Amino acid sequence: MSLVFNEDQLMLQESARSFCREQAPVAVLRNMRDTKDALGFPKSLWQSMVDLGWAGMAIPEVYGGFEFGYSGLGIVLEETGRTLVPTPLVSTILLSATAINLAGSDAQKTTLLPAIAAGESIVAFALEEGAFHNPAHVSLSAVKTAEGYELNGVKKFVLDAAAADHFVVVARSSGYAGDTNGISLFLLDSKTPGILVQPLSMVDSRSAANVSFDKVNVPAGALLGIEGAGWPALERTLDIGRIGLSAEMLGSIQEVFERTVEYLKQRTQFGVQIGAFQALQHRAALMYSEIELCKSLVRKALSELDRGDDAQDIPALASMCKAKLCEVSALISNEGVQMHGGIGMTDEFDLGFFLKRARVAQQMLGDVLFHRDRYASLRGF
Amino acid sequence: MSLVFNEDQLMLQESARSFCREQAPVAVLRNMRDTKDALGFPKSLWQSMVDLGWAGMAIPEVYGGFEFGYSGLGIVLEETGRTLVPTPLVSTILLSATAINLAGSDAQKTTLLPAIAAGESIVAFALEEGAFHNPAHVSLSAVKTAEGYELNGVKKFVLDAAAADHFVVVARSSGYAGDTNGISLFLLDSKTPGILVQPLSMVDSRSAANVSFDKVNVPAGALLGIEGAGWPALERTLDIGRIGLSAEMLGSIQEVFERTVEYLKQRTQFGVQIGAFQALQHRAALMYSEIELCKSLVRKALSELDRGDDAQDIPALASMCKAKLCEVSALISNEGVQMHGGIGMTDEFDLGFFLKRARVAQQMLGDVLFHRDRYASLRGF
Amino acid sequence: MTDLDSFREDTRAWLEENCPASMRTPAAEDEVVWGGRNAVYKHPDSRIWLDRMAAKGWTCPTWPAEYGGGGLDKAQSLILAEEMQRIGARPPLMSFGISMLGPVLLEMATHEQKLEHIPKIVRGEIRWCQGYSEPGAGSDLAGLGTKAILDGDHYLINGSKIWTSYADKADWIFCLVRTDFEVPKHSGISFILFDMQTPGVSTKPIKLISGNSVFCETFFDDVRVPARNVIGSLNDGWTIAKRLLQHERTMISGFGLSSGRNSRGGLGGSLEQTAMTYRGDTDKLSDPVLRDQIAQFKIDSEAFAFTSQRSAQEAKLSKGPNATSSMLKNYGCELNKRRFELLLQAAGTQALGWESLTADASDFAPEELSVAREWLRSKGNSIEGGTYEVQLNVIAKRVLGLPDMTTMLVKQ
Amino acid sequence: MTDLDSFREDTRAWLEENCPASMRTPAAEDEVVWGGRNAVYKHPDSRIWLDRMAAKGWTCPTWPAEYGGGGLDKAQSLILAEEMQRIGARPPLMSFGISMLGPVLLEMATHEQKLEHIPKIVRGEIRWCQGYSEPGAGSDLAGLGTKAILDGDHYLINGSKIWTSYADKADWIFCLVRTDFEVPKHSGISFILFDMQTPGVSTKPIKLISGNSVFCETFFDDVRVPARNVIGSLNDGWTIAKRLLQHERTMISGFGLSSGRNSRGGLGGSLEQTAMTYRGDTDKLSDPVLRDQIAQFKIDSEAFAFTSQRSAQEAKLSKGPNATSSMLKNYGCELNKRRFELLLQAAGTQALGWESLTADASDFAPEELSVAREWLRSKGNSIEGGTYEVQLNVIAKRVLGLPDMTTMLVKQ
Secondary structure (H helix, E strand, C coil): CCCCCCHHHHHHHHHHHHHHHHHCCHHHHHHHHHCCCCCCCCHHHHHHHHHCCHHHCCCCHHHCCCCCCHHHHHHHHHHHHHHCCCCCHHHHHHHHHHHHHHHCCHHHHHHHHHHHHCCCCCEEEECCCCCCCCCCCCCCEEEECCCEEEEEEEEEEEECCCCCCEEEEEEECCCCCCCCCCEEEEEEECCCCCEEEEEEEECCCCEEEEEEEEEEEEEHHHEECCCCECHHHHHHHHHHHHHHHHHHHHHHHHHHHHHHHHHHHHCEECCEEHHHCHHHHHHHHHHHHHHHHHHHHHHHHHHHHCCHHHCCCHHHHHHHHHHHHHHHHHHHHHHHHHHHHHHHHECCCCHHHHHHHHHHHHHCCCCHHHHHHHHHHHCCC | CCCCCCHHHHHHHHHHHHHHHHHCCHHHHHHHHHCCCCCCCCHHHHHHHHHCCHHHCCCCHHHCCCCCCHHHHHHHHHHHHHHCCCCCHHHHHHHHHHHHHHHCCHHHHHHHHHHHHCCCCCEEEECCCCCCCCCCCCCCEEEECCCEEEEEEEEEEEECCCCCCEEEEEEECCCCCCCCCCEEEEEEECCCCCEEEEEEEECCCCEEEEEEEEEEEEEHHHEECCCCECHHHHHHHHHHHHHHHHHHHHHHHHHHHHHHHHHHHHCEECCEEHHHCHHHHHHHHHHHHHHHHHHHHHHHHHHHHCCHHHCCCHHHHHHHHHHHHHHHHHHHHHHHHHHHHHHHHECCCCHHHHHHHHHHHHHCCCCHHHHHHHHHHHCCC | CCHHHHHHHHHHHHHHHHCCHHHHCCCCHHHCCCCCCCCCCCCHHHHHHHHHHHHCCCCCCCCCHHHCCCCCCHHHHHHHHHHHHHHCCCCCCCCHHHHHHHHHHHHHCCHHHHHHHHHHHHCCCCCEEEECCCCCCCCCHHHCCCEEEEECCEEEEEEEEEEEECHHHCCEEEEEEECCCCCCCCCCEEEEEEECCCCCEEEEEECECCCCCCEEEEEEEEEEEEHHHEECCCCEHHHHHHHHHHHHHHHHHHHHHHHCCCCCCCCCCCHHHHHHHHHCCCCCCCCHHHHHHHHHHHHHHHHHHHHHHHHHHHHHHHCCCCCCHHHHHHHHHHHHHHHHHHHHHHHHHHHCEEECCCCCCCCCCHHHHHHHHHHHHHHHHHCCCCCHHHHHHHHHHHHCCCCCHHHHHHCC | CCHHHHHHHHHHHHHHHHCCHHHHCCCCHHHCCCCCCCCCCCCHHHHHHHHHHHHHCCCCCCCCHHHCCCCCCHHHHHHHHHHHHHCCCCCCCCCHHHHHHHHHHHHHCCHHHHHHHHHHHHCCCCCEEEECCCCCCCCCHHHCCCEEEEECCEEEEEEEEEEEECHHHCCEEEEEEECCCCCCCCCCEEEEEEECCCCCEEEEEECECCCCCCEEEEEEEEEEEEHHHEECCCCEHHHHHHHHHHHHHHHHHHHHHHHCCCCCCCCCCCHHHHHHHHHCCCCCCCCHHHHHHHHHHHHHHHHHHHHHHHHHHHHHHHCCCCCCHHHHHHHHHHHHHHHHHHHHHHHHHHHCEEECCCCCCCCCCHHHHHHHHHHHHHHHHHCCCCCHHHHHHHHHHHHCCCCCHHHHHHCC
């Protein structure tokens, strides 16, 4: 299996990089923050990305996608990570579209996937209920009614909820928090009565919300997959999300590292470029080494995903990616600020945005300890 | 409470240092190893130390000791750590004498403590039963008989067993491995029938043995303290052992560090002293900082021990010492070899002895993970 | 009864009578009294408390009574501190005048200079800021370019400073300026004091990644300062600057000292309590690896506190700050940074809020928000007051005696 | 059926017929075949296996058939490796001739030189050692002082080398010597080959902290070597040396590659299995913090293996070793060191034995003893073949393009 990009992939990388540098530099996120934009991403910018095919990259052709594969989507995510572009790529494309594609009926797919690929629909993924990623620990209840189900409970930290026209909701139809049995997925209109979206202001200036479900009645057709058996699709969805998020983190990490190395070459102190100081050189060399490992993991996981039904070891690869990327993301974001000195501490400089985003991305979909623990279990120890 | 040495302590440090440098350099341990000495320490050397009062330093005056306090004993241990002197200080003085003093009857104390202080008796401490320190996990059984007790079981990694005339044995008189209730201490003659000492060859070239007890019958008077209630005395004994061992480790750490800094100043490469290379400088500075913390912990714990009945927080201090010293000992022993380059890898050079001793000392009486876990429990989390 | 016993008795009685009950609780961040011409007393009692303490000179207990200080000896000042701690009394005044400038003035200034400045520091009448770093200079402090040119009995000062803490709120500045341009860079620097209201002085706050702006850029445009405001010998300012940096390091290393305590960090309880609370644990923290990391952190914090004690004891024996100040500064800062990283892990996404959008803080509690802000702020600890890297250089060279490659380079 | 398919079929059949059953198991350390004049074949079948493979040139599958190699292309050699792996066949021959000298000779030597040396490497007839480091030189390889002075058609060589692996068992040496004393140190070095039986060559094993002696000091006292034994241009040996060091790094980084596998490290099972066995655990390792550390180690090992693959794929695209070799060498070595430290933790005091004193190894099992020895040996990984520090310098300067302070110094 190839871990280096082919011609097509190199072209995609090149075009995504130019697009992000030119159309979506860090200034875009800064502006969203400073204007306290409610949506969370610039609509026209997202439409341009949709026009480039980014929304449909991993959606099957029959549902309006382009089937360019997860490697392609990963390349795009890496580039958006380099300039911290706020997009619904994680919420809608990586998580919700994947869940619909894996678990949905043909009708559900036909209704939503083409709309997603065309940029007409934003679907938020409502999973977490506490301050830590804990997918089996769902307790939002789905109780069967005459017409369908009634949902009651609260979801926290739901990405892009403000912009969403639909939600994928992870609910419990039987059993107790912690059980993997009894988890059901629902796909519902965000305007369904009883849903209250309470926006959050997070350090990374991306859009998230707490969403409460108070006697929310949905028809039987809102069920995504089989009642009580949502776990396998949820797990795979999350693994794809973790790998994609790792790709985004990889982009941010590389950007911070490259900016830092550049700064080491330019900045002089005591009459020499600070990059000539061996202690900084060695720290830079160690960071470089760790980043090379991150690259390999992300590429390996993405290309494994693209083998479709032959894909192997996805859960372990996803946990390896997320664990390692969390670790290196913490390292690089801290070293980036430290090596830049005072200027890195100023809001005027972009570095702080990367530091803030790093910690949110580290928590999202499981932190380093969660994934090392999961990896150890998957490897039988 | 003073964390700096007073005049008396400085004099003791000075005299202990000269003695070890002159009478007991690393060459002594090397010679023990190369001649495969069965006893584990040079008898005449030990007698010289006894003559200096080292054996009686922490033994009450009424039992023939000098009551110079644990700070004094710690100073001596630190200096023996600097040249890796093989002595029964840990086995006999720190552990066995302490246990006898804490738990023994007046008769037991009168019989053995003066003999220990005079260098006439070596008492080994038989505790461990597996490859990891686990003091509550005792299963060597002590069953009551008409005349006293019968002991059955195996003790591993017993220090100075070959030279010992007596053993303190940690046994289980009721309950199960893991219970702190039901642990009893015994003090018995090493010649008691049924005891088999099987010497071990360890990487640190110090004396240790596996000792099996096969239907070993001891009189009721061999019981040290109250049957089944040995845990508190055992815990305090071990904590004193851990603090004293930390002092020894502190000496070794400082010695390796100082030799390494000296080497950095002497060795030239590419036309400059390698100590001028900033990456090595920073690593040395970080090591220095960690060693300063180690010093403070060890001194704090030793002087707290010397407050006798007023002593506070000893268990936590013991675990802090051992945890931190294990961590820093690993760091310094590895960096010492790395910074010395090829010469550090040769047996002819002393550094390897420190590396080997470091790992054995790290395991002894609980490794870093054991003590961080214990510390967290003691601090209520 | 010894003299000290009776001093303790008197002090206790005086505090009992004079320390308002409201001043016996920890001060919220916005209640801290910094003094100065535009002093803010959010709590009215804090003014009373300051005035009473200042009248006795107890804002600066060990400074000479001649200059308004308390005139206490070491033992007495310890008793005062203990007695204040006993009732939980707040420090009446926080100021760079007390922690940094004052000790240096007492050591290096003339009698007249002391008479002019010290009493106002003691009474909190003048708030000081520090003009050291310059844009582009960073760790290379001695490479400063702010010029002071003698013009009669005044200096004409031109240039700019950066990272001046609270320059926009300060009344006076203590400042490093270049007074000789012909000599090696460390040799031509002078240490000078002037009023921030002097024409030509302007300030501009710097917004930090934490959203706060405690630092400023400060600009000097033909600022006229009396020549008698130079402290110490002309062109010998570097000596004073180094002395003052030692005091600053000692102050900053205090971050680490308090980082082991339970009361800091925004979230009510200790680090381990926070981790347990957010996980719903009661006896034992359920994440064993985080538990190990917190244990390691706390052990280091306790060991660091013992080391600070030991260092203070050693300094007392040898008189004056000792070689460990660089090590303490660095370790303290790293501990503080570690603490906040662990707090983020302890509280998960709840520690990643930027502001509350709800009236009842049902999204993020104020303590949670302050964790995020203080976490970001903590990243500066290892940059300000001599960077992490510079401190390691100092340890390597001054403490360990390793050879200096930069000197070899500069010699080129 | 494609050509490659039929090649695979033929290869499989040939191996089936020619690889003795005993050669389809992992070789114990003392069963590895190093070849040479005094070759030791502890297992008699290993000689048969070597001869058969050498006859086909498959000890060096991709080397030209003209010099005795297998003449296979990349794809074919991959198939051969896969087919050997499929049946668990041992490598028939280990040698520095194959892994280090051969590739350089093929690239830089004359036809005559290749004809003289390559076939003997392929057949394992000559065992080679490497004469690079010198006492006192360490990382400063180019500062070497061994002299070669031309005397007619011979060089007269005087000096000494250190860290020569297996010099006491080797037949020939490839050696760096100084042939020009008037030029900067990198410029006057030549790369020369000679027989270790030449009069004036002597060796002395160095005992290591692990108790083993794989390295020697090697002394040259008026050793006469034919001038035609110089490889490449006279005084241009540094170019060859650097090339060869890249091959060495690639070989050493293999330590890390195998460190993720289950079969290495002395104790039968994997690292995690060992930790569980010694604790009596069945499903899950009971020490959660050690479990986390092992997970971190294994993730890094797997990521490292993917990185080696990716680097090989990139090298294939760009032809020739690439910039990552320093990084792979270092990371691989650090992984190996971490692995052994974790093994010590996994097995506690049972991994700290030096030798067994009992007939039945009831004190320490042989696997336990080998953990301790290999742990000690692993400390050398980051010293040999270019130290950890030198590799980081190389990454910083060559890969990241950071400026070189030592050059500034040397320019003085």
